[in-house]
Amino acid sequence: MKEKKYDYLIVGAGLFGSVFAHEMTKHNKKCLVIDKREHLGGNVYCEQKEGINVHKYGAHIFHTNDKRIWDYVNQFATFNNYINSPLSLSKGKLYNLPFNMNTFYQLWGTKTPREAKEIIDGQIKEYGVKSPKNLEEQALSLIGKDIYETFIKEYTEKQWGTKATDLPAFIIKRLPVRYTYNNNYFNDIYQGIPIGGYNTIINGLLEGIETKTNIDFFEDRVALESLADKVVYTGKIDEFFDYKYGQLEYRSLRFEHELHDVENYQGNAVVNYNDSEYKFTRIIEHKHFEFGKQDKTIITREYPESWDRGKEAYYPINNDRNQDVFKKYKEESKKSKHVIFGGRLAEYRYYDMHQIIASSLTKVEEILKIEV
Structure with a gap:
């Protein structure tokens, strides 16, 4: 041979x-x-x-x-x-992610972990269910109504292209909640x-x-x-x-890259756009990943899309x-x-x-x- x-x-x-x-x-x-x-x-x-x-x-x-x-x-x-310390734009207001004491202060004006936990636990008791049948019920049972409606509902529906009530509960296994003033998205x-x-x-x-x-x-x-x-x-x-x-x-993504003749477009590498009025889910400003000082900047809008064989498969x-x-x-x-x-x-x-x-x-x- x-x-x-x-x-x-x-x-x-x-x-x-x-x-x-x-x-x-x-x-x-x-x-x-x-x-x-x-x-x-x-x-x-x-x-x-x-x-x-x-x-x-x-x-x-x-x-x-x-x-x-x-x-x-x-x-x-x-x-x-x-x-990574992303921001989240919802209903005209900017919030810190992941869900932490900064986020809760921006939402409710709470200053202590006890105050924030009381609100979240109260909303879970009011809106949660014992056996969630869809993503909405699952999220409400994990973090309550305010966080769900402000940060998760519309963003997730854009991401998956369908209503949260039609998505399976297992998509959200857990939602990390931090009772500290820490904007580091990862724990690693x-x-x-x-x-x-x-x-x-x-x-x-x-x-x-x-x-x-x-x-x-x-x-x-x-x-x-x-x-x-x-x-x-x-x-x-x-x-x-x-x-x-x-x-x-799969779900696919479409990226729109733009060059801007300004030094700084949004002041952060990642800003999520939660509201359904925006068809994209986030804007990336790449220079901030490497603390760039260039005179110009490049941003990318990220659009979730349905997938077919002619598109890239992402999720x-x-x-x-x-x-x-x-x-x-x-x-x-x-x-x-x-x-x-x-x-x-x-x-x-x-x-x-x-x-x-x-x-x-x-x-x-x-x-x-x-x-x-």
């Missing part, structure tokens, strides 16, 4: 594929990384404009409690001390943005590895698969199996129907001994960046144990 040119063909140059390629190359495996986009990096790709690193596919803020993952990414980039020990953008990490991971962009795996699948002993597939799992069990559903809709369909594809994937499935599209789940990196490292460790 003719020896294959590569040990691994890696379909998708996002974090999962890039980490996998990097680690396997360290173990003397020959990898080819392909991506259908015109650039590497998947959704963490940054486009530099006017000296600003623009998060092309939405805000990416690195955060983790896992020191191993933190040390891993710090091999490739130096991280700044950015702390390690947080920040790579200085110079995420391309620094991707370039470091893929240094010395053969890569090809503008390559659609499905347009020349047989020829591409023949190049390598194994395929690492990070795309949509239902597409890999030609939708034989049906199509999985899996993990309802019962889709989970049942995914289980069939998951079982089918186990039969494909020469294919490794990994990443949020192949695993049909939402991952944060640190989770994708951990998943890829775990997969590499599993394979190397078997091969050794």
Whole structure:
């Protein structure tokens, strides 16, 4: 049998594929990384404009409690001390997020945790239900009426494209409420943005590895698969199996980037727009991720959209129907001994960046144990 040119063909140059390629190359495996986009990096790709690193596919803020993952990414980039402290615009007023004592003071004028807790507990008692049947009932049972109507209802309905009463309760498993004056959105020990953008990490991971962009795996699948002993597939799992069990559903996003001839547009990296009168859910001002002092600024409005096969898939809709369909594809994937499935599209789940990196490292460790 003719020896294959590569040990691994890696379909998708996002974090999962890039980490996998990097680690396997360290173990003397020959990898080819392909991506259908015109650039590497998947959704963490940054486009530099006017000296600003623009998060092309939405805000990416690195955060983790896992020191191993933190040390891993710090091999490739130096991280700044950015702390995500978003603002929320609702009915003409700005509020701090996540829900904390600053938020409660802005809502009710409360100054102590006891005062705020009394209001929230009272509203949960009045509006909550024991067995929530939809997202609205779930939210009311977790944080009461005022927070739900001010911050969650209209924002969530825009995000998912349907009424909160028609959304399943499990979408909101918990709503973090802090009784401290702390605007740090994440609780993780390690947080920040790579200085110079995420391309620094991707370039470091893929240094010395053969890569090809503008390559659609499905347009020349047989020829591409023949190049390598194994395929690492990070795309949509239902597409890999030609939708034989049906199509999985997603929500998509549309981004509108704007250059403004001002130094500072909104004074914060992230501002949520809760009200339904705004069709977008938030505005990102990219320079604030890296404390930029440029004369101009770039903002991005983020519009949630329904998804079809011509759009990018961002958020899996993990309802019962889709989970049942995914289980069939998951079982089918186990039969494909020469294919490794990994990443949020192949695993049909939402991952944060640190989770994708951990998943890829775990997969590499599993394979190397078997091969050794």
